[in-house]
Amino acid sequence: MWNLKNKTVVISGATNGIGKAAAIELSKENPKLLFTYRNQGLADKLLAEIKDLSPDTQVHSVYCDFSNQDSIKKCANEINDLCEQIDVLINNAGVVNTSYYETNDGIENTFAVNHLGYFLFTNLLLHKLKGENETRIINVSSAAHSFVKEMQWQDINFKNNFGQGLRPYGQSKLANLLFTRYLATKLSTETVSVNAIHPGGVNTSLGSQNKAWYSKPLRLILRPFFRSPLKGAESIIYLATKQDDGITGEYFVDSKIHKSTAYSKNLEAAHKLWSISEELVNQTFDL
Numbered sequence: 001m002w003n004l005k006n007k008t009v010v011i012s013g014a015t016n017g018i019g020k021a022a023a024i025e026l027s028k029e030n031p032k033l034l035f036t037y038r039n040q041g042l043a044d045k046l047l048a049e050i051k052d053l054s055p056d057t058q059v060h061s062v063y064c065d066f067s068n069q070d071s072i073k074k075c076a077n078e079i080n081d082l083c084e085q086i087d088v089l090i091n092n093a094g095v096v097n098t099s100y101y102e103t104n105d106g107i108e109n110t111f112a113v114n115h116l117g118y119f120l121f122t123n124l125l126l127h128k129l130k131g132e133n134e135t136r137i138i139n140v141s142s143a144a145h146s147f148v149k150e151m152q153w154q155d156i157n158f159k160n161n162f163g164q165g166l167r168p169y170g171q172s173k174l175a176n177l178l179f180t181r182y183l184a185t186k187l188s189t190e191t192v193s194v195n196a197i198h199p200g201g202v203n204t205s206l207g208s209q210n211k212a213w214y215s216k217p218l219r220l221i222l223r224p225f226f227r228s229p230l231k232g233a234e235s236i237i238y239l240a241t242k243q244d245d246g247i248t249g250e251y252f253v254d255s256k257i258h259k260s261t262a263y264s265k266n267l268e269a270a271h272k273l274w275s276i277s278e279e280l281v282n283q284t285f286d287l
Helices: 017-027 040-053 069-082 109-128 143-147 166-186 216-225 234-241 267-281
Strands: 008-011 032-037 058-063 088-091 135-140 192-198 251-253
Touching: 008 017, 017 032, 017 040, 017 088, 017 234, 032 040, 032 069, 040 058, 058 069, 069 109, 088 109, 088 234, 109 166, 109 267, 135 166, 135 234, 143 166, 166 192, 166 267, 192 234, 234 251
Parallel strands: 008 032, 008 088, 032 058, 088 135, 135 192, 192 251
Antiparallel strands: none
């Protein structure tokens, strides 16, 4: 097991669901733990829980709205000031939407949070992961990446065909995998590994803002088929703590390498997505 004691772990969206479960479990290894939040009350509860469970763990909370690029930049700056280096970066913040709406940056919210949030946040912190010692990036994707056969380049926002939001969500999760593969390739000469995971169907609050789609009766019917957040977080915990084996650019399910769609491995598409992402955040990144 990779010893996390005194290492720095950053996790986004850690105040509920698998992010919270991962943060609590990883805190037991006494790392320096930083997590992002949107809800101050939930952040305070998590801070108290971690300090009670693991009093020797240094833990910091940093506000971030992943639908807002200025907020991501401010959060990244705060984290960079708090950390000399980052050993594990876990991109977990996510959203499910059943109706179309755009962020203040003019980007459909699902794509903005689930993909561009990972893209911008990671690139702004990447210099803290590079160095002589091994570091890790873990991206939370989903089997929902198979909801779409390919990226919808002509209307990446799904503005003309949003439907109930399943395909836009699937595209955002496909983007997570393309981003993972491309970043792993670009960092192949570095000591940084980049892998993605599917947490399984987890009983969390994700999607609960969509009352029509995520009604109480539907939750009650589906609950027996859902995993617990801790079970869903197992692959995150595994990748954060496993011994170094040099594996990078892979997709994990139940802590094992798993097959993803052929298109999710398409480096030409991954390169195109990278270029479009740079345009959408109005910033270029030389790796």
